[in-house]
Amino acid sequence: MKNTARRLLLAAGIAAIAFAAPAAAQDAGMKRWKQGTGWGWVWGPEDEVGALNEMTDASRAAALRLAAQGRAYDLGLPYDRNSYRWPGHNPGxxxxxxxxxxxxxxxxxxxxxxxxxxxxxxxxxxxxxxISDNVATQIDGLAHITHGADNHWYNNFRADQWTGDFGVRKADVTTIPPIVARGVMIDVAGQKGMEALPSNYEITVADLEAALRAQNVDVTPGTVALVRTGTARFWGENGSDHAKIGQHDTAGIGMAAARWLVEQKGAMMIASDTSGLEVLPPRPADSQFVGGSFNPVHVYLLVNQGVHIGEFHNMERLAADRVYEFAYVATTNAIRGTVAGTALRPLALR
Structure with missing residues (x-):
């Protein structure tokens, strides 16, 4: 009975996020974002795109105006069979x-x-x-993470209905549209004067606010927020120093920071320079926020909010040049059935 009650409470919490009435635009022409609630399941029962629905011709044009200098920063990391990866994914x-x-x-x-x-x-x-569909520089699709005894993902698509022999059949990587949006790097490691954040460091709301103040930029609704821990500085030619990368790869945002970026600031996608974005292991309260999970921020972002996650984005040149605001451009490989765009080369245009 206790587990049943917990599942019912979790479902009610997801529903409250998912079906909140859309608010009037509060910034940048956002149609579905509501401050204090975020995004959620608000684009109808067949939607497979999530928060990236908010991109428009006007928002893309506004983002590209940030590229006045014509300078391109390659955010991709080179990959080969020896590269570091999260242990839950196959080597390539x-x-x-x-x-x-x-x-x-x-x-x-x-x-x-x-x-x-x-x-x-x-x-x-x-x-x-x-090759795995979840290695090197990547964007997690909304079908990547499932949650609950019914194995549902974003918009209540369930594994017993939509997982096939040749990949998922709802919210696969082909549903990720070309991303052209305002990007903001939040250099937490730089603001703290560190090469890289230490193992298991939880990036807090205060950390994000301090970095944004120091950089004199802000995250506004529809922004792609990139959080720098410094981990990518140890990748080198192919990410073969697993011990050094792994020493810092567990630093990341906790649930409070994730919720602040989505619900208060309106981030449309969140990326980092680690393999998993979130702090590991998760704090007990974060895990319980989604009913118990080893990846609670992933559950919150991908499943509950429809917010895509970028991983292993290389921000070292951005940090060296102190470039904090730019046009973020990314397209994924369109391999039907896969759950992430993998081994990518996103760009920051300035």
Missing amino acids: EIMTFRTPEGVARQRDLPFTTAEQGNTGHTRWHSSAMF
């Missing part, structure tokens, strides 16, 4: 499938032979990839 392998030498030796494609006219010896390289 890049396997050479065809080589110039192999094409010549195999002779299995007649058009590649001299007898068929290929006297100039045109050949090629191609690779087969076995």
Whole structure:
């Protein structure tokens, strides 16, 4: 009975977030964000996009006006089979499938032979990839995290209805629209004068406010908020120093900071330079806020609020140049059924 009651209370809490009446726009033309509540399940029962619905031609044009200097910052991290990853995801392998030498030796494609006219010896390289949809620089799709005994994700899509043999069939990565939005980096490590935040450090609301004050910028509704811990500075060529990266990778935002960014500031997406955005292990109160979870901020953002999560975004050049406001541009690989855009190269344009 206790577990049943808890589930009912959790469902009621989600419903309160999901079906709150949309408020009038409070900033930047937002149609569905409500201060004190955030986003939620407010775009109808078939919606698979979440808070990114709020982008418009006007908001994209406004964001691009921030790119007056024409300078591009690559936020992507290079990835290979040795790169650091969260242990819940498979390693990747890049396997050479065809080589110039192999094409010549195999002779299995007649058009590649001299007898068929290929006297100039045109050949090629191609690779087969076995790779997780959740590695390196990525954007978590809304189907990535499920919660509850019914394994539901955003907008109450459930695994027993929408998980298939070839990936999810609702809110997969193909539903993430091209993202062009105002971006703000919140350099918490820089404001504290640290190379990187220590293990298990919880970024608080006070930390975010202090960094924003120091930077003289603010998060406004419709912003992509990027929180810097300094972890990406240890990635190097391929993220192979697992011990050093892992030492700092557990720093991140707690539930209070996540709620502040979404419910009070209107962040449309939240990203960081770690593999998981949130502090680990979670604080007990954070876990219980969503009824018990090892990833409560993920549950809150992806499932309850429809807010996408960016991970392993490289903000080191932004931090070095003290660039805090920019046009954030990202598109994901459109592989149907996958739950995250993986090994990406988002841009900060200034």
